[in-house]
Amino acid sequence: MLVFALFSIRRAWQGFWRNALMSLAATLTMVLMLTLLAGFFVLQNVLLASLSYVEQKVEVVAYIENTATQEQVDALVSQVQAMPEVASVEYVSRDQALANFRAQLQAQGRPDLTANLDQNPLYASINVKLHDPAQLNTVVSAIHDDPIVRSVINIQALVDRVLTFTGIVRTAGVVILGIVGVIVLFIIVNTIRLAVVARAEEIEIMRLVGASDAFIRWPFVFEGALVGLFGALITLGMLALAADPLSKAMVNFFNVLPIELGSVGRDTAALVLGTGLGVGVVGAWVSVRTYLIR
Amino acid sequence: MLVFALFSIRRAWQGFWRNALMSLAATLTMVLMLTLLAGFFVLQNVLLASLSYVEQKVEVVAYIENTATQEQVDALVSQVQAMPEVASVEYVSRDQALANFRAQLQAQGRPDLTANLDQNPLYASINVKLHDPAQLNTVVSAIHDDPIVRSVINIQALVDRVLTFTGIVRTAGVVILGIVGVIVLFIIVNTIRLAVVARAEEIEIMRLVGASDAFIRWPFVFEGALVGLFGALITLGMLALAADPLSKAMVNFFNVLPIELGSVGRDTAALVLGTGLGVGVVGAWVSVRTYLIR
Amino acid sequence: MTSHEPASPSLLGRLTGRSRPVRTSRDVVVLHDVSKRYPNGRLALRDVDLVVPEGDFVFLVGPSGAGKSTLMRLLIRDELATQGHVVVDGNDLAQLKRRAVPKVRRKIGIVFQDFKLLPRKTVWENVAFALEVTGTPRSRIRPAVDRVLALVGLTAQAEQVPNQLSGGEQQRTAIARALVHDPRIIIADEPTGNLDPVISWELIQLLLRINELGVTILMATHDAEVVTALRKRVVALEEGRIIRDELGATYHRED
Amino acid sequence: MTSHEPASPSLLGRLTGRSRPVRTSRDVVVLHDVSKRYPNGRLALRDVDLVVPEGDFVFLVGPSGAGKSTLMRLLIRDELATQGHVVVDGNDLAQLKRRAVPKVRRKIGIVFQDFKLLPRKTVWENVAFALEVTGTPRSRIRPAVDRVLALVGLTAQAEQVPNQLSGGEQQRTAIARALVHDPRIIIADEPTGNLDPVISWELIQLLLRINELGVTILMATHDAEVVTALRKRVVALEEGRIIRDELGATYHRED
Ligand SMILES: Nc1ncnc2c1ncn2[C@@H]1O[C@H](COP(=O)(O)OP(=O)(O)OP(=O)(O)O)[C@@H](O)[C@H]1O
Ligand SMILES: Nc1ncnc2c1ncn2[C@@H]1O[C@H](COP(=O)(O)OP(=O)(O)OP(=O)(O)O)[C@@H](O)[C@H]1O
Ligand SMILES: [Mg+2]
Numbered sequence A, B: 001m002l003v004f005a006l007f008s009i010r011r012a013w014q015g016f017w018r019n020a021l022m023s024l025a026a027t028l029t030m031v032l033m034l035t036l037l038a039g040f041f042v043l044q045n046v047l048l049a050s051l052s053y054v055e056q057k058v059e060v061v062a063y064i065e066n067t068a069t070q071e072q073v074d075a076l077v078s079q080v081q082a083m084p085e086v087a088s089v090e091y092v093s094r095d096q097a098l099a100n101f102r103a104q105l106q107a108q109g110r111p112d113l114t115a116n117l118d119q120n121p122l123y124a125s126i127n128v129k130l131h132d133p134a135q136l137n138t139v140v141s142a143i144h145d146d147p148i149v150r151s152v153i154n155i156q157a158l159v160d161r162v163l164t165f166t167g168i169v170r171t172a173g174v175v176i177l178g179i180v181g182v183i184v185l186f187i188i189v190n191t192i193r194l195a196v197v198a199r200a201e202e203i204e205i206m207r208l209v210g211a212s213d214a215f216i217r218w219p220f221v222f223e224g225a226l227v228g229l230f231g232a233l234i235t236l237g238m239l240a241l242a243a244d245p246l247s248k249a250m251v252n253f254f255n256v257l258p259i260e261l262g263s264v265g266r267d268t269a270a271l272v273l274g275t276g277l278g279v280g281v282v283g284a285w286v287s288v289r290t291y292l293i294r
Numbered sequence C, D: 001m002t003s004h005e006p007a008s009p010s011l012l013g014r015l016t017g018r019s020r021p022v023r024t025s026r027d028v029v030v031l032h033d034v035s036k037r038y039p040n041g042r043l044a045l046r047d048v049d050l051v052v053p054e055g056d057f058v059f060l061v062g063p064s065g066a067g068k069s070t071l072m073r074l075l076i077r078d079e080l081a082t083q084g085h086v087v088v089d090g091n092d093l094a095q096l097k098r099r100a101v102p103k104v105r106r107k108i109g110i111v112f113q114d115f116k117l118l119p120r121k122t123v124w125e126n127v128a129f130a131l132e133v134t135g136t137p138r139s140r141i142r143p144a145v146d147r148v149l150a151l152v153g154l155t156a157q158a159e160q161v162p163n164q165l166s167g168g169e170q171q172r173t174a175i176a177r178a179l180v181h182d183p184r185i186i187i188a189d190e191p192t193g194n195l196d197p198v199i200s201w202e203l204i205q206l207l208l209r210i211n212e213l214g215v216t217i218l219m220a221t222h223d224a225e226v227v228t229a230l231r232k233r234v235v236a237l238e239e240g241r242i243i244r245d246e247l248g249a250t251y252h253r254e255d
């Protein structure tokens, strides 16, 4: 068994270098394709994170009548808080609302005209964040019926739009990643198959001198694995080198979006290695098979 | 000559179908790669259009002292208008500014508190649009020195940021398009080379029975062109089918950005056809060459 | 010149009675009523009956296209007979499980008419290949290959690849590969077609010596001189039929 | 048995004087002081002088590895001599421009020792190939191919691809391809190696008839019977040297 494994690995190694042209072509194709796949995967992750962030921003704002007592407000807050769809509730008093407004004006560099006011024209409000923006309606109607609520800002249309948009982008992302994945798989399997076809003669002779199927198959499978492994390692090396400057650049320019990308690095490595090895092995296995069934 | 062309084309056609496995593999690779290229090209164009739109938004706002006379304002406007960097100048009077502000508040669903004002707290302004946001500084300093200008909004930092951002995205876009392009070229040339290598024997025999270089080369070149042509046509067919729903979807969700994409369709078609044919022909030419120089 | 009698008629009798032939230790190759029609419709063998006892030396002669190579291809199960039974060393090839095929092939050493050498491997590697892929430990490969290359006179060419060899050298490489694993049966398809008379004779002497050790030899050839000189068993094919099967015969029919 | 005298010693004389040999209408093949060392260091030909007048019939004999195929490869400029001059039909091959090489090759019909048939083309297409790629109009290809296939007896196999052919049939396909464009010189490298005696003789008769039409024939062979029977010019190589060049000779040296 060990002898057999050693033999297969040695032959795979020899085969790889003996057909250097084919092998390097296959490896390079593998590298390029895996880079593409990894790139799309990372983009897809960034996209998903950004979308979650955008969706987080969806909140329900209910303006409170000035006549409402603090107890009524507290009751409303705790009632809303109790709803399973709700993530968090924040009460903004009238004074706070005015302060926010002033700060906002200042930040935008616009003249502050509230100084000329004799009374605070703003209403207090409660701002509700949801677990899932799709459940907006339930929450809105619940709040709307409370007597102390003056009005609920009609953000239904906006939310719908954001939801449809993020949904579409998400689907498109998955579809594109899927298409790129299929392209990658196809091209790698194809390259490996061509490499095997180019050695049909060798397989033929092996059969005729009495090699068993395992002796014919495994060296090719290991060779496919070798192509996959080399391809994946080179890709990961390149990505590792590129990751630092890239993520710095991202932090610099996207710092508006505090995106969580903790495990993307690990996931990408797993994806690249898995795809490389998997496609190499399966591609070789399938390609050799057609020659064995005779 | 005609006999030769006919011969080459006939042989190319035969060669294509006789090595159907190789040819179809090459064509499919071509299709996938061209689709990728076209996809990136379109994305890149959408991106560029979006960026121009964003950059268009960069404008200089100069607030005018309430003491300025209409003549002074007119003089300033025409002076600014005369600057070569400036695309357009708009004068917004104090009344207009207040009207805009009110409209804006209403649009945002916020309470209108301007009704309580005894006087208009806003200043008149001139809003300057630039041809190229990079020339902001010149314009700002020119305006700033005018006595009737109260202040120029300090959007320098923001503009810098937008410019750096769009610059980076643009460069990244070009770089990514370049990388994808190189990947595409490499893989197609490689596929064609493998197809030629697989027929080294045929070339050898042609040489030995006294075929001239042209007779050896051109059938292969035409075969490469055939692969390129088929690949490009299939790709364009697929794109044409996909274009309508895609652009509808885009119009639906990106209608905030009135992007001009008039000639992208034509450009993409030219790119796909050109790349397909070019790479097919050049790849075949180069691949055959190594066998002729002996 | 006596016409050759089948060595064990009882086997043939048994074969006709039951569909599964029984193994005998005496006959290594038995063809019973074999026909081969290629997929394109060409009938390359018709109703061939042939029994080769262990240790026999058989010349297979006949004009080009008579079916000699086809018969040999049936013996290593490269092709299956469309009719009849092919039994090699007691195994009915048509009934053989896929997994058992390599075992049978390893008992046979075959010299292909078109050599079937690997163009990217050297002479040494081409010969070693047959041992490697059947799982021979490396320690035994080296001496075996060196020995057999010396035997066919290719020691000096060991490091050349096939297209750096003369036709005869390629043929001798193919012969070395067929001998290297000490097969019990050697099937040689025109092994002297590209050899000069001197080397041809050396090769024949080699085969005779191997034959004396008990190895069965089946050799297709057009070399009338060799066949006539050796006076071994001659099986003549014509248009797929055995038209002559004589012991101690010459290349041409002696009337 | 008279030793062969170079047909036009004056040419040889002139060759030694000037580096550029002059065209003569009489000698189609002239090798002057030719040596060939392969890149791996093997010296396949040493100081070979050979003059073949137009219309000659020359047997090239010698043991395996003597350099016969190498000599033929030099004539079609598949390899270049490392020393000396190779002149074919008045063209010094070393001086020949790349563009002129195909023209010279078209004057030659060559039967390769390993056939060099295209595996994906049928017999008919393989033969037609040699005409197609040299720009022959289609209308002339069909009758020419049909005629030459009939000549070598392969009409029935016209639609088979090489691996559906017997060894001899493959060899005859290669011969047909060498004949189909009416070459002025035919170079045949062991064209009878895989043929039975009857077909061998038919082929030799064919070559003799072609030779009588004025076509020069150079044939490498190990077939002692044929060489001895025909009593044509015999050039014997050994270890890359010409050791014998006799008219009306036999395969083996007659001492
Ligand atoms: N794979 C195949 N498909 C179809 N026909 C075939 C195939 N192989 C061989 N033939 C035909 O079968 C016949 C017998 O072929 P075979 O190779 O057995 O002849 P042979 O006796 O070995 O001849 P030779 O002495 O020329 O090698 C020939 O006419 C050949 O054309
Ligand atoms: N491409 C090559 N590179 C290196 N050595 C070579 C090459 N081709 C042939 N040789 C060597 O040159 C010598 C002569 O080879 P050549 O093919 O000319 O012999 P030959 O006379 O045709 O023999 P045969 O009768 O066996 O065909 C041989 O020893 C061979 O090993
Ligand atoms: Mg045969």
Ligand SMILES: [Mg+2]
Binding pocket: C166, C167, C168, D068, D069, D070, D113, D189
């Ligand atoms: Mg030779």
